[in-house]
Amino acid sequence: MEILDSLMLGFSVSLAPANLAYCFAGVLLGTLIGVLPGLGSAATIALLLPLTYKIPTTSAIIMLAGIWYGSMYGGSTTSILLRVPGESAAVMTCLDGYEMARRGRAGAALGIAAIGSFFAGTLGLVGLILLAPPLAEFALDFGPPEYFALTLLGLTLVSFLGSGSVPKSLAMAALGLLLGTVGLDPVRSQARFTFGTLSLQSGIDLIPMVMGLFGMSQVLHLVDRQPKAEEIAKTPRKFLELLPNRREWRDSIGAIYRGSVVGFLVGILPGAGGTISSYVAYAIEKRRSPHPERFGQGAIEGVAAPESANNAATASGFIPLLTLGLPANVVMALMLGAFMLHGITPGPTLVTEKPDMFWGVITSMFIGNFMLLVLNLPLISVFAMVTRIPTAHLVPVIVLACIVGAYGVNNNPFDVFVMLGFGVFGYYAERSGFSLAPLVLAFVLGPFMETALRQSLILSQGEFEFLVTRPISAALLGFAALLFVTPVIRRLAGLLASRRSQPKAGR
Amino acid sequence: MKTWNLRYRYGFCLALLLALLLGVESAALAQRYPAKAISLVVPFPAGGRTDLIGRIVAQHLQGHLNTTIVIVNKPGASGVLGSLEVRQAAPDGYTLGFFSTAFITAQYTVSTPIVIKEYDLLAIVNVDPMAVAVNEAAPWKTLAQVVDYARKNPGKVRIGMIPGASAQIFAGALAKAAGGLKMIDVPFKGDADGAVALAGGHIDVHVAVPVAYKALVAAKKLRVLAVAAEERSPLYRDIATFRENGVDLVIGAFHGVYGPRGMPAEVRDTLIASIEKTVTSKELVEQMNTAGAGILFRKGEAATAFLAQQDATYRQIIEDLGMRTVPKK
Structure with missing residues (x-):
């Protein structure tokens, strides 16, 4: 029972009063910046990095980690209440979360997001403790061909993300892929679609784009069609009625569980992390639901799955950092910086050389997740009141949040115009029945896919054999083909069945 | 109506007071630098x-500097x-830049209006040599063996x-210096x-600065074969230089502190003196070393000469490799 000993050691560190205080400070700050769309967890951690130099390393890492997973809890709040995704990982939560809020179930959406996050975060940590070393080795087997296959598999999910017509979803996905090519190309650094602007050389940033597509376009929807008074009045005022009811619980338990597993697995891969895992979890839920038409109309699974996934991904995102010293994303790069500022290089030697630090940080995340749950549940009743604010007062707040949020990413005013442009585009696209989610997914995956494909082709000297000769990539591509073909077959079978039954009905 | 008037009057007084305070503050600013926080622009995420x-x-x-x-x-x-x-900021010493080697290379590879003469280089603070790494399981033990293999297997x-x-x-320069690999x-x-x-x-x-490999070397996944430095350094665990491997190449990535051109002389002097104190302090040296970053301090003419020499080296390599996308001015 070596693990139990390690955990005891860890808890003896993380339960020390000072570390508890740092943990609390971290998760509180994380919740706040998650709620405020203008501030990202990366910017906040960067800001606090030099300040942590004066406190012990373990306490510093505990606090910074708290900011990171705390922001994942908070990020869903504005998605649900205002349809403004506070973090890129909270985009999927907008779809059904905001619809739930409009139907007076904001509390249930917030509640299931917090509880799902808690469950997923805890499960992710258990996975982190038990599976970290073998999974890190597995991640090394992922070369460019495997990444290409994986992104292609992700792209086949597009058809499950949109609501309504499949050709329209595919059109939006194509547009997303195209938008992803803006900027310097990944091999020769040639400028593409930059029209001579320097600001477009690094491509279009995801955050201003999603803030425009979802937040700003919602402002236009609100101006266009003011919610009726009775719609607003539906929000229950009693705390218990705010929480998910029995039916909602039954619908979301499976989604939370599946979202956690998917989020954990996707979160290990460098670069992908929380954002992609939330898409995949959402698509899976929609795919296996007997009533996929409910998605986008306020299905609670559509909140539970992506919110669980992005929290499980925060836990597994630590695996490459703690076992190989590899940062999987910007926040992990900052954590690496924090370790290095304290003269420690995280890697496979960390657990043997500094077990108190390793296990202290991990166990602090158990405590932090619990703190977040306790912190977030009472806040639900406060946040739920937002839905009762009249549109006239709400609209300027959303606009301000979007502008500040878009500017804050790169301190670049150009991004504000990008946000506004996508706001207008998103409004007209949705009015014409084009779903926005396929566009965002393709935009996120496109550049990964292009880089991986071109790397693979450079490595194979232009041969496409790598697609089938490498076992992992072949398996992933086979699965993608299966996913792509089954709906077609199902529809054909359905057509045949209805033809057979029709004459009977006619008689 | 009456209350509004009153409010206006209060507002007016408040504005006056504010203006007065601001005036006092700017007067204080003129007296001693630095009197407020300094922004250091890092042009990367x-x-x-x-x-x-x-x-x-x-x-x-x-x-x-006694300021934030x-x-x-x-x-x-x-x-x-x-x-x-x-460049667009006021040259008052309150907006500075922390730039990398890209500041030089971008002149030739990104079509921009950047002209390095429009900046005032205060000091160079860090240089790291380029390094070559291979997989721990790879057959090559030295850079010379890699070069030999690459020459026989084009x-x-x-x-x-x-x-x-x-x-x-780096990669291009290595291939060229090793005799056109x-x-x-x-x-x-x-x-x-x-x-x-x-x-x-x-x-x-793979080529990068040595610190990029630190964790994976510790994990026994990678091996760093050589660094393109003048001489061996304990900071890079005494790894052989390129020259020892028969590749005549000294090249690295550096960082410096810059300001817009036209800063007052006393502001420049204060900044340069403080940067020197910072870079030579024991604490900073220790911290930079643990972060795997080498220290090189150059100020004044030595710094300008360093920049000019790096500029010439990089321009030459970029042109030799056919990477120049910006036409000559």
């Missing part, structure tokens, strides 16, 4: 290498957006680097994903 080194320097520098230094990350267009921000060795950045220039350039987004691909055996060789 938070969490990158330039950001990390910039933060270490800023953290110690603010003690010597705020890091402003302004990424985009290979660092050009951030450097433009510094177009076979897969070398990972970041396209359009100094790493591609033909290798396959495999592009990666950053040093980390390239190093992982090397550890996973997807490529054969």
Whole structure:
């Protein structure tokens, strides 16, 4: 029972009063910046990095980690209440979360997001403790061909993300892929679609784009069609009625569980992390639901799955950092910086050389997740009141949040115009029945896919054999083909069945 | 009506008071530098290498300057957006830039209005040599063996680097200095994903600054073969130099503190003196070393000469490799 000993050691560190205080400070700050769309967890951690130099390393890492997973809890709040995704990982939560809020179930959406996050975060940590070393080795087997296959598999999910017509979803996905090519190309650094602007050389940033597509376009929807008074009045005022009811619980338990597993697995891969895992979890839920038409109309699974996934991904995102010293994303790069500022290089030697630090940080995340749950549940009743604010007062707040949020990413005013442009585009696209989610997914995956494909082709000297000769990539591509073909077959079978039954009905 | 009038009057008085205060404050500003927080523009995202080194320097520098230094990350267009921000700022010493080698290379590879003469280089603070790494399981024990293999097997060795950045220039310079090697350039987004691909055996060789390999070397996944430095250094665990391997190449990545041209002489002097105190302090040296960053301090004419020499070296390599996209002015 070596693990139990390690955990005891860890808890003896993380339960020390000072570390508890740092943990609390971290998760509180994380919740706040998650709620405020203008501030990202990366910017906040960067800001606090030099300040942590004066406190012990373990306490510093505990606090910074708290900011990171705390922001994942908070990020869903504005998605649900205002349809403004506070973090890129909270985009999927907008779809059904905001619809739930409009139907007076904001509390249930917030509640299931917090509880799902808690469950997923805890499960992710258990996975982190038990599976970290073998999974890190597995991640090394992922070369460019495997990444290409994986992104292609992700792209086949597009058809499950949109609501309504499949050709329209595919059109939006194509547009997303195209938008992803803006900027310097990944091999020769040639400028593409930059029209001579320097600001477009690094491509279009995801955050201003999603803030425009979802937040700003919602402002236009609100101006266009003011919610009726009775719609607003539906929000229950009693705390218990705010929480998910029995039916909602039954619908979301499976989604939370599946979202956690998917989020954990996707979160290990460098670069992908929380954002992609939330898409995949959402698509899976929609795919296996007997009533996929409910998605986008306020299905609670559509909140539970992506919110669980992005929290499980925060836990597994630590695996490459703690076992190989590899940062999987910007926040992990900052954590690496924090370790290095304290003269420690995280890697496979960390657990043997500094077990108190390793296990202290991990166990602090158990405590932090619990703190977040306790912190977030009472806040639900406060946040739920937002839905009762009249549109006239709400609209300027959303606009301000979007502008500040878009500017804050790169301190670049150009991004504000990008946000506004996508706001207008998103409004007209949705009015014409084009779903926005396929566009965002393709935009996120496109550049990964292009880089991986071109790397693979450079490595194979232009041969496409790598697609089938490498076992992992072949398996992933086979699965993608299966996913792509089954709906077609199902529809054909359905057509045949209805033809057979029709004459009977006619008689 | 009456209450409104009253309010206006209060408002007017308040505005007057505010104006007075601001006036007093700006008068105080003129007296002694620095009298308020300084922004240090880092033209790359938070969490990158330039950001990390910039933060270490800023953290110690603010003690010597007796003011707060705020890091402003302004990424985009290979660092050009951030450097433009510094050029457009008032030359009052309250907006400075922490720039990397890209500040030089971008002149030739990104079509921008950057002219390095429009900046005032205060000091160079860090230099790290380029390094070559291979997988721990690879047969090569020295750089000379890699060069030998690549020469006998043209177009076979897969070398990972970041396209359009100094790493591609490193790779090209290595191939040229080793007598025109033909290798396959495999592009990666950053040093980390390239190093992982090397550890996973997807490529054969990778070039980057030594610290990029630190964790994976400790994990016994990678081996650093050589560094392109003048001489061996304990900071890089006494790894052989390129020259020892028969490759005559000394090249690296550096960082410096810049300001817009036209800063008052006393502001410049204060800044340079404080940077010198910072960079020579024992604490900073220790912290930079643990972060795997080498120290090189150059100020005044020595700094200008260093920059001019680097500029000439990089321009030559970029032109030799046919990477120049910006026409000669």
